[in-house]
Amino acid sequence: MKFLVLWSIELSLVSAETARAVGRMPDYGARLEEQGKVLARYHVVGAHGGAWIYEVDSNEELERLLARAPVYNVARYTVHALADMEAPPDR
Template sequence: MKFLVIWRMELSLLSREMAQAVAKVAKYAEDLESAGKLIARYHIVGAHGGAWIYQVDSHEEFERLLARSPIFNFAHFEISALAEMGPSASAPA
């Protein structure tokens, strides 16, 4: 299962705790990439946030990984489940 997460920092929550959380995001992302759970991540130019694509085995796993994000309590999230398109989508894995 793949999920697109577009997240934006909630600047009204700016605090020392938020700054500490932001400092931990890179390591969190690297760990997810190493585990094959985060397959792409992008910065949204001109915004305080990003777009990440997770690849997980279940929605429960996705929710668990998202909740462990250092910025979980400091950002707004837009989440979309992704589905394959085209001829390869119907081929057995």
């Protein structure tokens, strides 16, 4: 199962602790990429957050990975399920 997860920092919660949490996100993302759970990570230009593509076995696994993210308590998440687009069969 693939998901596009857009996360953005809740600016009203910005603090030194938030800055440290954001600083830990690259290491967290790199570990998930090594495990094959994150396929790609992007910065969203002009925004405070990112766009990550997850590949997981279940909704529960995705929720667990999001909850372990350093920014979980200070970010808003928008999650979109992704479906592969396959060419229609020739008729």
